[in-house]
Amino acid sequence: MKKILNKDSNVVEEMLDGYLSAYGRYYEAIPGASAFTYKGRRKNKVSLVIGGGSGHEPLFSGYAGKGLADAVACGNIFASPNPQLIQSTAKAVDEGKGVLFIYGNYAGDNLNFDMAEELCDLEGIKTAHVRVWDDCASAPKERIQDRRGIAGDVYVIKIAGAACDAGFDLEEVTRIAEKARDHINTIGLATAPGSIPGLDKPTFELGEDEIEFGMGLHGEPGIERTTMKPANELVDRMYRELKAEMNLKASDEIAVLVNGLGSTTLLELNIVYHDLSRHLAEDRLIVHDAEVKSFCTCQEMGGFSITILRLDDELKKYYDTPCFSPFYAREEIKA
Amino acid sequence: MKSLTAAQTAGMIIAACDAIIENKPYLTEVDSKIGDGDHGIGMSGGMEKAKAALLEKGTFNDINTVFQITGMTMLNSMGGASGVIFGSMFLGGIKKLEPCKELDGEIFTKIMRGSLNSIKERGKAQVGDKTMVDALEPAVIAMENSDKDDLAALLDKAEKAALQGVENTKNCVAKFGRAKSLLERAIGYQDAGATSVSIIFGAMHSYVQNL
Numbered sequence: 001m002k003k004i005l006n007k008d009s010n011v012v013e014e015m016l017d018g019y020l021s022a023y024g025r026y027y028e029a030i031p032g033a034s035a036f037t038y039k040g041r042r043k044n045k046v047s048l049v050i051g052g053g054s055g056h057e058p059l060f061s062g063y064a065g066k067g068l069a070d071a072v073a074c075g076n077i078f079a080s081p082n083p084q085l086i087q088s089t090a091k092a093v094d095e096g097k098g099v100l101f102i103y104g105n106y107a108g109d110n111l112n113f114d115m116a117e118e119l120c121d122l123e124g125i126k127t128a129h130v131r132v133w134d135d136c137a138s139a140p141k142e143r144i145q146d147r148r149g150i151a152g153d154v155y156v157i158k159i160a161g162a163a164c165d166a167g168f169d170l171e172e173v174t175r176i177a178e179k180a181r182d183h184i185n186t187i188g189l190a191t192a193p194g195s196i197p198g199l200d201k202p203t204f205e206l207g208e209d210e211i212e213f214g215m216g217l218h219g220e221p222g223i224e225r226t227t228m229k230p231a232n233e234l235v236d237r238m239y240r241e242l243k244a245e246m247n248l249k250a251s252d253e254i255a256v257l258v259n260g261l262g263s264t265t266l267l268e269l270n271i272v273y274h275d276l277s278r279h280l281a282e283d284r285l286i287v288h289d290a291e292v293k294s295f296c297t298c299q300e301m302g303g304f305s306i307t308i309l310r311l312d313d314e315l316k317k318y319y320d321t322p323c324f325s326p327f328y329a330r331e332e333i334k335a
Numbered sequence: 336m337k338s339l340t341a342a343q344t345a346g347m348i349i350a351a352c353d354a355i356i357e358n359k360p361y362l363t364e365v366d367s368k369i370g371d372g373d374h375g376i377g378m379s380g381g382m383e384k385a386k387a388a389l390l391e392k393g394t395f396n397d398i399n400t401v402f403q404i405t406g407m408t409m410l411n412s413m414g415g416a417s418g419v420i421f422g423s424m425f426l427g428g429i430k431k432l433e434p435c436k437e438l439d440g441e442i443f444t445k446i447m448r449g450s451l452n453s454i455k456e457r458g459k460a461q462v463g464d465k466t467m468v469d470a471l472e473p474a475v476i477a478m479e480n481s482d483k484d485d486l487a488a489l490l491d492k493a494e495k496a497a498l499q500g501v502e503n504t505k506n507c508v509a510k511f512g513r514a515k516s517l518l519e520r521a522i523g524y525q526d527a528g529a530t531s532v533s534i535i536f537g538a539m540h541s542y543v544q545n546l
Contacts (some may be wrong), residue, residue, distance in 0.1 A: 053415070076380070078373055079415030108416035111457060113470060115410075115419060128449050132368045146515070194374055199363065203371050218371040 001195055001202075011197045012054045012076055019061060023326050028063060029272065031204045034074040034081065034090040036061075038325075041070040043221030046126060046164045046173045047093040050102045050157055051086060051298035052109055053078040055197065056217065058327035059105075059153055059296040065325030068161040069102070077196055078218055080108035086116035090125055098126035102157055104149025105131040128170050130177040132156050134186040134307060137214025137223045148216055151259040151296040151307045152184040152326065155319075162318035176318065183310045185245050186259075188223070189236045190215035194262055203298070213237060215260070217298040231268070235275040238306050246308060250284035254328070255319060257307040260294035264302050272304055288316065288335065336486045338439035343393035347542045348405050349389055352382035354538035355531060362534075365513045366527035369514040372408055374417060374527040381413035381421065396526075397434040402426065402446065415526065416512060420454055420467060424532075433538040440483030447493075462500075465508035465521065467528030470500035474536055475496025490540035504529045 005011060005165075012034055020029050022034055027036045034054075041047075051073030052059045063071045073089040075081035089097040099120065102108045110131065117127045133144060134152025142283075160177035168176070190212045193202035204219030206212060211234070212220030223241075242248070258276065260269050269292045280287055288311055296305075311319060320333045339347060355362070355378050362375030385408040395401055404427045410422030428446030428451070435442055451471050460466040462473075477496035481489050504526040514521045 013463060061381065075414040079369060079377055079413070080419070082411045082414040082418050084411040085414070106416075107458075108414065108418075109418040111416050114457075196371070196376070199376075200371060201367060201372065203367075216513070216516065218513055220371075221515050221520065 001178055001200055002163060004196055005197055012074060015054065016061070016074060016217060026326065027089050030071070030088055030092045033085050033088045035072060035085060036064070036147065037071040037092050038066075038069070040062040040066055041093065041100065042165055044095055044097065044133070045167055046097045046158070046170050047071070047090070047095060047099045048102065048161055048164045049073065049086070049090050051075065052091065052103050053080055055299060056296055059295070062327030063154065063157045065323065065328070065333045067158075067165055067321055067323030068158055068325050068328065080106065080112040083112050083115035086113055087119040087123075087282060088115065090127065091123065092121050094125050098128065100134070100160060100164065100170060100173055101127065101129040102153070102160055102255065103129070104153055105133040105145070106148060124295050125329075126170055130156060130160070130173040130174060130181055132181055133182045135214075135216065136182070136185045136241065138216060138220065139188050141245070147180040148220065150188060150217055151257055152181070152186045154257060154295045155184050155202060155255070155307065156180050158323060158328070159315060159318040161323060162321040162327070165321070166318070170213055176314070180309070180315055180318075183315060184307060185242055186305050187214060187241050188222070188261065188303060188305035188306040189217070189234055189238060190214050190261065190301060190303040191228070192263065192300070193219060194299035194301030204328045211303070217296070217301070231271045235272055235279070235306075238319075239276060239279045242306060242308055248283065248285060248308070251286060253286040253288050253311045253316070254280075255311060256290040257289050257308040258290070258292040259296055259305045259307065261303040262294065262297040262299050262306065263300040264304050266293060269304055272306070278304060289319070295328070313334050336535045336543055337484055338437040338486065339398075339543070341398045341401060343546065344398045344401045344438045345389050345395055347539050348401055349540035351535040351538040352386035355379055355382040356405045360529055362530060365525060365530050369509070369517055369521045370514050370527055371537065373415070374531070377413050377417045378414050378421065378531050381409040381418065384412045390431065390489050392404060393425065398442070399429045399432060399434050400439045402429045402459050416458070420458055420528065421455060421531070423454045424450050425472070426450070437539050440478075440486055440489045443485050443486070443489070444475070444478040447471075447478060451475045460511055463507050463525045465504050465507040465514065466511055467526065467532045469504045469507070469526060470497040470529035470532035473500045474532065487528060487544045490530055490536060491542055494533065494536040494540045497529075499527045501525050501533045
């Protein structure tokens with residue numbers, strides 16, 4: 001595999017160094033940790049800290065900024081950050097109002113963030129967490145806590161960031177972030193595997209003409225493997241899953257995210273939205289907003305995911321506040 | 336051999352680190368069958384740092400420090416589930432342990448039992464869930480059931496029990512981690528975490544045997 005890497009170097013360190021050097025206008029490294037803070041963060045509010053394994057850029061490093069997260073803890077490739085790293089990140093931005101952690105629901109992240117919360121507690125930092133589990137293909141609804149977090153992270157971070165900036169206390173911010181999490185579902189489709197930088201082997205095997213619905217970002221098996229089909233048939237199948245899962249009905253108001261998993265091009269992703277938007281119109285859903293690009297990837301993995309956020313007046317208020325990071329920006333939406 | 340000095344204890348742990356580092360490609364291969372293939376990278380990275388930290392410290396007043404440094408270094412460098420779980424393999428057992436100058440069979444068994452309990456509490460895994468507990472628990476039970484006077488014999492039993500535990504993971508579906516969603520497709524493949532446990536016990540056994 002031809003990857004742009006240096007010999008025997010720490011890929012996460014080098015990536016972060018490059019990122020923070022380039023975007024030093026916005027971000028500041030936390031010394032001695034694979035973590036950074038957003039320089040322009042508002043003071044005197046609950047701090048929002050996000051994190052997870054590296055290798056999924058722009059998730060998580062791309063979602064710190066105005067109206068978004070205050071700091072990011074970056075783990076090794078596809079591995080959760082460690083407890084001390086998470087705690088230093090929280091400590092760097094705590095304003096005495098508490099810290100909300102948002103991360104994907106994976107065994108490693110849960111264990112490390114839990115331990116980090118214990119460490120924070122010892123230092124008198126109040127904490128809470130919201131685990132994102134939007135991937136409805138990863139486990140049935142009855143075992144929702146076994147579901148994984150994928151592109152839906154972006155919406156939860158956006159809404160939680162806005163709620164933190166609105167000045168609510170930790171309990172209220174957590175409630176709003178959980179509410180957002182509970183109104184989001186995602187389904188993915190893999191066309192080709194990604195790889196761990198430095199390892200020659202792909203993270204999973206998928207035949208030249210095969211695709212898999214519901215496959216996880218790290219190659220976790222999905223719900224159905226089949227032969228490659230035209231875009232509209234792929235989108236049909238995925239939309240049907242989401243519609244049933246979320247019980248979508250006419251005049252429901254939604255926001256939609258079409259996410260590329262790494263090597264799928266913007267051209268293809270826009271074709272996905274072309275097919276998806278016809279379904280949304282047919283079902284008379286009200287699309288408040290839609291975005292199409294790569295938000296949450298797995299190196300050169302091929303495929304895409306569709307995320308739907310069901311909005312109500314409260315969530316819409318936080319969804320609509322402007323936000324900015326080099327990878328995620330939104331202007332004020334005027335009705 | 337009845338007991339190890341603190342320096343020998345450090346030597347034994349460093350031998351375990353070396354064995355994991357050496358087996359990085361093997362662990363990667365085992366993990367990529369049903370996991371995402373990063374177990375070897377994570378474990379060897381953590382144990383390289385643990386070895387370096389032990390060598391840097393150089394002299395030890397008690398065996399507790401050896402376990403403490405190993406566990407903390409792994410916990411705070413690896414990340415992932417393995418960082419917490421394998422960090423706890425060294426930290427969990429010394430939490431309430433008075434400083435000990437030497438590591439004898441009784442104390443070693445007590446430490447490993449404490450670590451096992453701490454791992455099961457954090458990770459909520461039981462034997463049969465296709466995790467490292469499948470190797471660690473039988474190893475601890477084997478230690479508890481054997482004569483504590485001969486460390487090499489004690490670790491021999493622990494290693495054999497751990498290896499049997501690794502074999503047993505081939506028959507289970509996974510309840511944790513990325514292999515979980517494979518369901519019965521994971522059957523026939525051994526768990527990478529359990530494999531690491533057996534490698535660690537194997538290396539500790541050879542170290543003590545060759546003293």
